Amino acid sequence: MADVISAQGLGDHPASEHALSDQDTVALIELMFFAYRDFVSDPDEILGQYGFGRAHHRVLHFVGRDPGMTVQQLLDILQITKQSLGRVLKELIDKGYVFQKEGETDRRQRLLHLTAAGEELRQRLMGPQMNRIRRAVALPEGNAAHLYRKVLYHMVSPANREAVRDWIDRASLLGDSQNGG
Amino acid sequence: MADVISAQGLGDHPASEHALSDQDTVALIELMFFAYRDFVSDPDEILGQYGFGRAHHRVLHFVGRDPGMTVQQLLDILQITKQSLGRVLKELIDKGYVFQKEGETDRRQRLLHLTAAGEELRQRLMGPQMNRIRRAVALPEGNAAHLYRKVLYHMVSPANREAVRDWIDRASLLGDSQNGG
DNA sequence: GAAATTACGTCAGCCATGTTGACATATTTA
DNA sequence: TAAATATGTCAACATGGCTGACGTAATTTC
Known part of the structure; x- marks a missing residue:
C-alpha cells in the first residue's frame, strides 16, 4: 500500500464514472491544500537565505519567463495592486536581480528584465519545483x-x-x- | 480549441512518455499557481461577508471534518504555531461558529466542534470548491x-x-x- | 496644440496572518 | 512529588496584501 493515499480513494472505487463522490471530492480539496503547502515550501526555504519572500519569487519567475514585459503585464498576471508589486520590485532592483529598460516605441514603459544573478536565482528556485512535478507526474x-x-x-x-x-x-x-x- | 490550454501543451506532444519536457513542467508549475489562486477565490469572497479570512476557513473545514479533534491535532495539520491558531480560533468561538468541550479521558484537552452555524458556513464555503473540482475532473x-x-x-x-x-x-x-x- | 488618458512611481496607513519568545495554569504521567 | 503535556495568552515583529491620494512623463485624442 505504499505511495497510495488510501483504499477508500484509490482502490475500492471504480474511478471511471465521471461524477465524483462527495468523499473523493473533499479528499481532492484537501489534497489541493496539502500539495500547494508543500509545493511552495522548497522555494520558500531558499528565498529566506536572500531575505526574499514568495512575492519576490513570483516576480522573478514571470519576468524570467517573459523578459521585456511591461509592469502592467506583470500586474495583470499576478492580480495584485501596483503598490504591492512596487515594494518587492524595488527590492529586487535594489539588490540587483531585476533591471528596467525604457520602452523603445513607448518611452513611458519600464520593461522588466532579470540580471544574470536574477536568472540564476530563478533557476535555483525552479529546480526543486520541477523535480517535484516530475516525480509526481511520472x-x-x-x-x-x-x-x-x-x-x-x-x-x-x-x-x-x-x-x-x-x-x-x-x-x-x-x-x-x-x-x- | 476551446477549453484546451494550448497546442503546445495538449495537442502536439505525445504525453505518453513519462519524462516531462522542461516546457511542460514549467507550464504545470504556473498552472499550479493560477489554479490555486482561483481555487481559493470562491470561499474568500464568502468569508469577507463574515469578517473572516482563509485561516478561519481552514479551521472550520478541518474541525468540521473531524469533530472532537484536539487543538494539537489541528496544529499538526495546519502546520502553524498555536499563537497563529489562537487568534482565529478565538474569533470563531466568540462569534459562535466553534465551541470547545473538555476531554473526558484527558481533562486538559479542549476538544473542537462546530456549532450548527459553523457547519452551515462550512458547507457554504465548500460548495463552490466541490463544484470547481467536479467540473475540472469531469x-x-x-x-x-x-x-x-x-x-x-x-x-x-x-x-x-x-x-x-x-x-x-x-x-x-x-x-x-x-x-x- | 490643448486636453485627456496612460504607464508608472510613491507616500501613508490599514489589515490578515504568519513568526519568536516568554510565561501561566491545569492536568496527567513517571 | 516532580516532570511533562495541553492549552492559553501577552508582546513584538515581518510579510504581503489592500485603499486612497498625488505626481510626472509620455502618448493619444479631439
Whole structure:
C-alpha cells in the first residue's frame, strides 16, 4: 500500500464514472491544500537565505519567463495592486536581480528584465519545483501529465482562462528562457 | 480549441512518455499557481461577508471534518504555531461558529466542534470548491479523478505523506460529516 | 496644440496572518 | 512529588496584501 493515499480513494472505487463522490471530492480539496503547502515550501526555504519572500519569487519567475514585459503585464498576471508589486520590485532592483529598460516605441514603459544573478536565482528556485512535478507526474499510469495539466487548467476560473492560456502559449513560444538560455 | 490550454501543451506532444519536457513542467508549475489562486477565490469572497479570512476557513473545514479533534491535532495539520491558531480560533468561538468541550479521558484537552452555524458556513464555503473540482475532473478523458488524486498526493513532501494519508483515511472513515450529516 | 488618458512611481496607513519568545495554569504521567 | 503535556495568552515583529491620494512623463485624442 505504499505511495497510495488510501483504499477508500484509490482502490475500492471504480474511478471511471465521471461524477465524483462527495468523499473523493473533499479528499481532492484537501489534497489541493496539502500539495500547494508543500509545493511552495522548497522555494520558500531558499528565498529566506536572500531575505526574499514568495512575492519576490513570483516576480522573478514571470519576468524570467517573459523578459521585456511591461509592469502592467506583470500586474495583470499576478492580480495584485501596483503598490504591492512596487515594494518587492524595488527590492529586487535594489539588490540587483531585476533591471528596467525604457520602452523603445513607448518611452513611458519600464520593461522588466532579470540580471544574470536574477536568472540564476530563478533557476535555483525552479529546480526543486520541477523535480517535484516530475516525480509526481511520472507515475505508472501513463499520460498523467496530459490529464493533470488539463485538470489544473480547468481549475482556473472561466473568466481567467483566456488570459492564462494566452500566457502559457506566449511563454512557451518564448523558447527555453526558463532553462538558463 | 476551446477549453484546451494550448497546442503546445495538449495537442502536439505525445504525453505518453513519462519524462516531462522542461516546457511542460514549467507550464504545470504556473498552472499550479493560477489554479490555486482561483481555487481559493470562491470561499474568500464568502468569508469577507463574515469578517473572516482563509485561516478561519481552514479551521472550520478541518474541525468540521473531524469533530472532537484536539487543538494539537489541528496544529499538526495546519502546520502553524498555536499563537497563529489562537487568534482565529478565538474569533470563531466568540462569534459562535466553534465551541470547545473538555476531554473526558484527558481533562486538559479542549476538544473542537462546530456549532450548527459553523457547519452551515462550512458547507457554504465548500460548495463552490466541490463544484470547481467536479467540473475540472469531469473531463472526457476518463479516470482523471484517480490520476489527479494520485498526482496531488505525490506532490506532498515524502516526510508529510504519512500524516496526510492518515488524515485522508481518517476523515473518510468519519463518514459524511462533510455533507451536513 | 490643448486636453485627456496612460504607464508608472510613491507616500501613508490599514489589515490578515504568519513568526519568536516568554510565561501561566491545569492536568496527567513517571 | 516532580516532570511533562495541553492549552492559553501577552508582546513584538515581518510579510504581503489592500485603499486612497498625488505626481510626472509620455502618448493619444479631439
